[in-house]
Amino acid sequence: MNTDPALVARLPLDLPALDWVTDAARVARLSQDFAWFSPVLKRQLADKTAEIAVRPRTEAEVRAVVAACARDAIPITVRGSGTGNYGQAIPLHGGVILDMSGYNAFGWVRGGTGRAQAGIRLADFDRQSRPQGWELRWLPSTFRSATLGGLFGGGFGGAGSITYGPMAATGNVLGVRVMTVEPEPRVIELRAPDAMLLHHVYGTNGIVLELEVALAPALDWVESIATFSSFDAALEFASALGAAPGLVKKEVCFLGAPVPDHMAALAEYLPKGCHAVLIVMAESSQAGMEDMAAAAGGTISYRKTAAESGSRTLLEYTWNHTTLVAMKVDRGLTYLQTGFDPARHVAQAKALEKALAGEVMTHLEFLRTKDGAFNCSGLQLIRFTTEARLEEIMQVFRDHGVAINNPHVYILEDGKQGALNPAVVALKHRFDPQGLLNPGKMRSWTPAPTAADALEPRRDIAA
């Protein structure tokens, strides 16, 4: 895909009222995300950049940019806050970065459902919905800066997925408002399940303008750390706690030694060499959790209500913040994403700890799968040596029956989902017939040889 730089350069002249970013250093910064967690992606994507970025504030501004790009066949890469780890927001073929972070109005909350513009930060959403008694069901550890649209377009879930499963589970997302990429952009409201065809496809098949999501009752959460001297005891406790139906929880994160040793800011609560479980629990469930921890030989070293913890939250030591925090003290680390077998996840984690001790450090996030099975997902830390050895390590996981959701690839089909649902690709033909959205990320799409409409079954979408 070749774009004429002169056409891109003309955009701010044609649309002077918009908030354009043309400074090369700023554009380069807006062209990157957290793909540098992976030494592989870092090598592959470090020099990729858009030619220009724009920050629309209204739907009319989004439409103006999109219409111009469709007219001139300029690639568009939609970006939230760039907190993804797979190069989702990194343009492979230049063009325009559509930075949605300024399109961020909170809509409404009613009947346990909420709606907002895609660029709203997750923390801002909660700040506005909690006084009405509701909060988001999932918070990735990047919640302060990550946007709702970004979570939908390139994320999974996070804290809260231990109760509500991933964002992809039926009932979590109720609808999206989408703009097509055409000279005359259309705006379409898609309800679930069709809305989910735009989930986790890196903004390749439509521009999500607004999201309507099911919410969770806003509870008073208590954050705790339980420490253990035994890996097995800590792991078994974390798993039993995560599954316990009478304990209402938002987060259970298991960190095998020496992961906790990397968390300097929490050092006073994490005895050197300990195994730790980071927990966010409803106030009324705290006593039950502490009973279980005591019975398992654990020590509660940290216990703070939201009011007591102020701006610090343990959530920023879980999920990929664990990776971030550890890489800050040891740049020789990278990580994996692994999916365990719900029927034997504890046994698998114990076996892998034995098989790879010293080279792989265990970090597990407990959750419910899309279908509701209780399981854990691994974000293991790896002492990186070579890409070949990284592949070998992944094979050891597979040999133990643990799936690899490879975070060292940037093409959709190479990641956790593998082959795409044909309806996802069909939607791209309808909503982005020229293939201008984040080109290069979806391998299954090829330009239609004739008018896209003629090929399109359309019955996959109710809109």
Next chain:
Amino acid sequence: MNTDPALVARLPLDLPALDWVTDAARVARLSQDFAWFSPVLKRQLADKTAEIAVRPRTEAEVRAVVAACARDAIPITVRGSGTGNYGQAIPLHGGVILDMSGYNAFGWVRGGTGRAQAGIRLADFDRQSRPQGWELRWLPSTFRSATLGGLFGGGFGGAGSITYGPMAATGNVLGVRVMTVEPEPRVIELRAPDAMLLHHVYGTNGIVLELEVALAPALDWVESIATFSSFDAALEFASALGAAPGLVKKEVCFLGAPVPDHMAALAEYLPKGCHAVLIVMAESSQAGMEDMAAAAGGTISYRKTAAESGSRTLLEYTWNHTTLVAMKVDRGLTYLQTGFDPARHVAQAKALEKALAGEVMTHLEFLRTKDGAFNCSGLQLIRFTTEARLEEIMQVFRDHGVAINNPHVYILEDGKQGALNPAVVALKHRFDPQGLLNPGKMRSWTPAPTAADALEPRRDIAA
């Protein structure tokens, strides 16, 4: 155990301020529960009666009765509303019925926790807690009349157990206030997990005065019926719906044909011969449920918000109200209680439907087990012929790997729990040293040959 009738007759004379029931017909009625669901228990327990009943209104009145009974070695059978099915509230050795239904003050709600006196009806609790944003986590189908203390003493859970598991799951019950049966009764606050030693032991090891329980956020629930022409499709839908983590639910009840044909009051929503799923779902989860039902070939024949349904609720067609409703139209029926294997509950239910069609009708309640595994529990309806055939049917279930929680027995150890936790028996020695509470229900307890205190390890209780 022999009680001197003269001693019992003296009680109202000694304590004239109390609300005594002496009329033989009324005492006989207060001596019965729903054990008549079982033809076996009906035969065994029909003539059992106390000699007198009393309805205390204050802790002082409870204490006065208990002190007098302890002094004179008069049996005490604690009763809520008598909605149990196992003869829990039926006195085997006469004495006094301690009817707790007048000891029913609502205490408080704070931080997701609530407290009330044992005799409060579950519906009354919710009526007082819901305006504060909270409701009980579990409602048996008898919630209008059943008491909180009765649910704790002889119940399991009910609607809500699909999210919070049984009442026995860690974190559901936080504490109980207990009175001992001694000439000078003591009152002791037991916190969980010790509090759970008094759960589901039919009031044999202490008199529960107050309960403190964790609550659920009060949501706006919608009640629905989905009907199917295929048994397998309905069952698979019900199981997938019950497990779906993004759908917030209170009840998923599967009724295989011809169970729905017994529900005359719902006939307009239940096509003759259909299989039905009765569903209570959060408002924001309704659309996701309906998507799943449509995909499974189901038809939503009934959909009402709490406001629309008024005083009728589908909950009164689930759990053992299914049994009650069916027995009203066919007194030749009885039922079973069965526990499936979480790893293969759907396959087991299909196989049993084939093996016993015509004689056993499938009724399954979906729930989370105490440990959080997703499962179903059966309350199958049986066309009763003989006790011998009932035993054979139970064996067919066992042969399919399904456990029988026999509802045709009244002794604790013969029911679902089998051998009692020794700490339960130890507690009875401490709290009821003479064995006056509901005598004959706990086989493991035998009177201490010497002073009970001398035998007692006591370290099992933190109080």
